[in-house]
Each structure stands twice: as structure tokens, then as C-alpha cells.
Amino acid sequence: MDKQAKFNLGIVIVAALMMMLTVYFVSADSSTATATATVPASCGISLNDTAPDFGSVTAGSESSEVIIQVSNTGSVSANVTIEGTNWTDGGSNTFAVGYTKYALTSGTYASKTALTESAVQHMTDLANGDSDDSFLQMSVPSGQAAATYTQTITYTTVC
Amino acid sequence: MENRKIIIILCILIVVLVLPNVLGDSGTATATVTVPGICSGNDTSCGPLSGPCENCNDYDGLYGDNFCYNDDVYKVYRDYYCLGTSCTYNETNQLQVDCEYSCNEGACVYYTGGGGVAYSKISGLDVGFDSLTKYSGIVIPSSISEISQITFPKFPVKNIGSQDTTINIKFMCDSNNKTYCAESWCSPNKNRFELKSGETEEVQISCIIPMDVEAGKTYSVRVYVSNSAQDSYKTLLKIPIAEKEVIENIAKQQELKKVSTNVALVGGGVVTITLLSFLLSKKLAL
Numbered sequence: 001m002d003k004q005a006k007f008n009l010g011i012v013i014v015a016a017l018m019m020m021l022t023v024y025f026v027s028a029d030s031s032t033a034t035a036t037a038t039v040p041a042s043c044g045i046s047l048n049d050t051a052p053d054f055g056s057v058t059a060g061s062e063s064s065e066v067i068i069q070v071s072n073t074g075s076v077s078a079n080v081t082i083e084g085t086n087w088t089d090g091g092s093n094t095f096a097v098g099y100t101k102y103a104l105t106s107g108t109y110a111s112k113t114a115l116t117e118s119a120v121q122h123m124t125d126l127a128n129g130d131s132d133d134s135f136l137q138m139s140v141p142s143g144q145a146a147a148t149y150t151q152t153i154t155y156t157t158v159c
Numbered sequence: 160m161e162n163r164k165i166i167i168i169l170c171i172l173i174v175v176l177v178l179p180n181v182l183g184d185s186g187t188a189t190a191t192v193t194v195p196g197i198c199s200g201n202d203t204s205c206g207p208l209s210g211p212c213e214n215c216n217d218y219d220g221l222y223g224d225n226f227c228y229n230d231d232v233y234k235v236y237r238d239y240y241c242l243g244t245s246c247t248y249n250e251t252n253q254l255q256v257d258c259e260y261s262c263n264e265g266a267c268v269y270y271t272g273g274g275g276v277a278y279s280k281i282s283g284l285d286v287g288f289d290s291l292t293k294y295s296g297i298v299i300p301s302s303i304s305e306i307s308q309i310t311f312p313k314f315p316v317k318n319i320g321s322q323d324t325t326i327n328i329k330f331m332c333d334s335n336n337k338t339y340c341a342e343s344w345c346s347p348n349k350n351r352f353e354l355k356s357g358e359t360e361e362v363q364i365s366c367i368i369p370m371d372v373e374a375g376k377t378y379s380v381r382v383y384v385s386n387s388a389q390d391s392y393k394t395l396l397k398i399p400i401a402e403k404e405v406i407e408n409i410a411k412q413q414e415l416k417k418v419s420t421n422v423a424l425v426g427g428g429v430v431t432i433t434l435l436s437f438l439l440s441k442k443l444a445l
Contacts, residue, residue, distance in 0.1 A: 043183050043184045045184045045185060046186055047186040049188060050186070050187065050189065051190075051191065052190045053190070053192075054190060055193065056193045056194075056195050057193070058195055059194055063192065068188055070186070074184065078183075087192070100190065136190070140192065140194050144194055145194070146194050146195055146196035147193075148193045148194075149193075150191050151189070151192075152189050153190055154186070154187045155187075156185035156186075157183050157185070
């Protein structure tokens with residue numbers, strides 16, 4: 001094997017390794033075991049309240065604020081996104097996700113940002129080990145049928 | 160050699176740029192809110208959660224006809240309350256008339272006795288009138304001041320005397336010891352009726368207020384009971400006669416030709432006795 005052939009073989013081997021690495025890491029994106037097993041930097045999040053209760057809110061009126069404390073339990077700083085689902089009573093009664101609003105500071109319902117079904121950045125560079133408050137508030141549409149409604153709100157760290 | 164560097168740089172870029180963006184962690188919170196209904200679900204605000212609401216207490220009250228229970232007159236009282244999203248009720252029997260003697264078909268039976276005990280038994284009629292006027296809504300005037308006719312509520316009379324006793328019962332209206340039935344009142348088979356032992360008869364009295372009532376006196380309605388042994392009466396009602404209208408009544412009596420006393424036997428036909436007034440008006444006197 002001449003020198004050039006050895007070099008080409010080396011190129012092929014490196015390329016193959018690179019592809020393997022790439023495939024390996026790509027497949028790790030969707031595996032819950034990948035990050036902790038192979039990546040030293042970890043992302044983590046915890047919420048101090050996973051069942052916030054807005055109480056009783058009559059149709060056409062606003063709730064009071066509910067605060068969820070979001071903690072970055074990972075090893076690096078992270079951005080935090082927020083998203084939600086429509087409100088539902090488990091049956092046919094629903095109302096839109098956007099009736100819930102969020103903010104990083106306390107304020108009026110009108111001053112907050114409407115929640116959406118797609119993830120939107122909510123907190124920026126939340127240092128690992130730090131926490132920040134997410135101020136939530138919701139309103140009930142006028143004429144909304146009486147019932148108990150639930151909504152899932154998801155906070156995700158991106159690091 | 161140069162290619163190796165490129166490959167290493169690419170690998171580093173993959174690790175540095177791609178890998179971090181696919182890492183992440185998420186936490187979910189399930190929020191809850193309760194949207195209350197318009198109706199609160201209690202007695203005063205009952206109905207579907209989305210309304211309309213009603214006040215169940217508005218329906219509280221007496222329902223149905225009078226009925227007899229324990230020899231007294233009762234009526235059903237419904238106490239409405241909210242159950243779920245609609246009003247429902249509990250029923251209780253509510254005493255309407257505490258009968259002195261007994262009850263028959265939702266009304267007190269006021270016994271009159273034969274066999275020599277008529278007077279003592281007839282006292283029940285006083286209670287009868289009080290009860291009937293109180294619970295039937297008929298208002299007995301507190302005074303009489305003008306010519307008018309008073310029709311009293313119906314009430315049953317029963318002969319609870321011993322077997323084979325028969326009593327005669329009659330009613331009359333009088334004032335100041337003057338009776339207005341005069342001779343006709345006492346006529347057989349007129350304003351009186353006969354009850355055999357165990358029989359019940361409903362009666363209704365209607366009296367014409369006479370012209371010559373004297374102010375300060377009373378106008379009375381009496382019932383007389385007689386049998387072979389006794390002839391007694393009981394005053395059912397006394398109404399005072401007011402002063403101020405007497406003069407007007409004297410003027411009116413000029414046009415009065417006669418007064419009537421009616422005794423209606425319910426179910427047994429109506430006996431009307433027309434009585435010629437023993438009173439003479441000025442016009443007639445002249």
C-alpha cells in the first residue's frame with residue numbers, strides 16, 4: 001500500500017468515525033439516557049408547583065396571579081421556553097390556551113403575554129442553580145360553561 | 160495533514176454547535192380553574208349551572224285541599240329546597256283547624272246533640288264560625304253601618320244524638336232582642352231543617368242587615384236547636400252597630416219594603432224565606 005492509499009484509507013476511516021459520531025449524537029437527541037450518560041453538561045428543570053390552581057373564576061372575569069418558581073437544576077445556564085394546551089373540562093367544553101398569560105414580573109392581565117401551543121422563550125440565561133418566577137394569570141371567556149377546567153403548561157430548558 | 164485538521168474541526172463544531180441545542184429538560188404544570196355556575200345551588204338560587212336560577216322558597220306553602228287527620232282539618236305544606244339543579248320539596252301536614260269535635264271531608268263537623276244534650280253540644284258552633292272565618296278568608300265586618308247583606312261561610316252540622324233522635328235547627332239574625340224572622344222564621348219547613356241521628360247537613364246563612372238597627376247595639380246571628388225535650392240557642396256572631404250611619408239608614412228604610420233571611424241547605428236545595436218587615440218606614444207610617 002502506497003502512501004497515498006494509506007492517506008485515503010485514513011480519510012475514509014476518519015470520515016466513517018465522524019459519521020458514526022454524528023449518527024450517535026443525533027440519535028442521542030431523542031433518547032433520555034443520552035445526555036446524562038455521555039455529555040458532561042446537563043440540563044435540568046424543576047417547578048415548585050406542578051398543580052397551580054386559579055381557584056374559582058366566573059365567566060368573563062380574570063383570575064388572580066399564580067406564581068410558579070422555575071429552577072434550573074442543570075449544570076449549565078439555560079433558556080426556558082413556555083407552552084401550553086387549551087383549557088378543557090375533559091369533555092366538550094374548552095377555551096383557548098391564550099386565555100392564560102405569563103410574565104416575568106407581576107402586573108396586570110393585559111400587560112402579560114398570551115400563552116401559545118408552541119414553545120416560546122420565556123426566560124433567558126437562567127443560570128444553573130438559579131430560579132426565576134413565572135407569573136401566570138388567566139381569564140374565562142364570557143358565557144363559558146360552568147365546569148372545572150385544566151390546562152397543561154410546559155416549561156423547557158434549552159441549554 | 161491539512162484534511163485531518165479539517166475533520167477534527169468539523170468534529171469539534173458538531174460537538175459544540177449541534178449537541179447543546181438538542182439537550183434539554185422540561186417540567187410540566189397542570190393548571191386548574193373552576194368556572195362556577197350562575198346558580199349557586201342553594202334554596203334561593205337553584206337551577207342549572209348556566210341558569211336560569213329560581214328561588215325554591217317562593218314555592219313554599221299550602222297545597223291541595225283540606226283533609227281530615229286525627230279529627231282535625233289539615234292541609235299539605237310543602238317546603239321546597241334545592242336538590243342538584245332543581246327545586247323539590249318535603250311535605251308535612253299542617254293543622255288548619257283544630258276541630259272541637261270531629262272532621263268530615265276536610266271540614267270540622269260541629270255536632271248538635273239530640274236527646275236532651277243539644278245546648279252543651281252546640282257550643283262547637285262558635286268554634287266553627289271562628290275557624291271558618293279565619294281560614295276561609297271571609298271577613299266578618301267589625302261593625303255594621305249600612306244596609307247590606309252578610310253571607311257566612313258554609314259549615315256542616317251533624318246530629319250526634321242517640322239513635323232515633325231528631326232535632327230541628329234554625330238560624331236567625333236579630334238585633335237588640337228584636338228578631339227579624341218574625342213569624343216566617345218560625346214557620347215549619349222554612350228556615351229550619353231536620354236532622355236525624357247521625358245525619359250531617361251543610362248550611363250557609365245569609366242575613367239582610369235591617370233598617371232599624373240601633374247604634375250601639377249588636378247584630379247577632381243565632382242558631383236554635385230544638386228537639387222533643389229542649390229548645391235552646393247559641394249565638395254565633397255579634398257585630399256592633401256603628402253610630403254614624405243610623406240616620407242614613409232611617410232615610411233608606413223609607414224605601415225598604417221587606418227584609419230577607421235566607422238559609423241555604425247545600426245539597427238539599429235552597430230554602431229562601433222572604434220576610435215582611437215588621438218595621439214600618441216613615442213613608443209607610445204616613
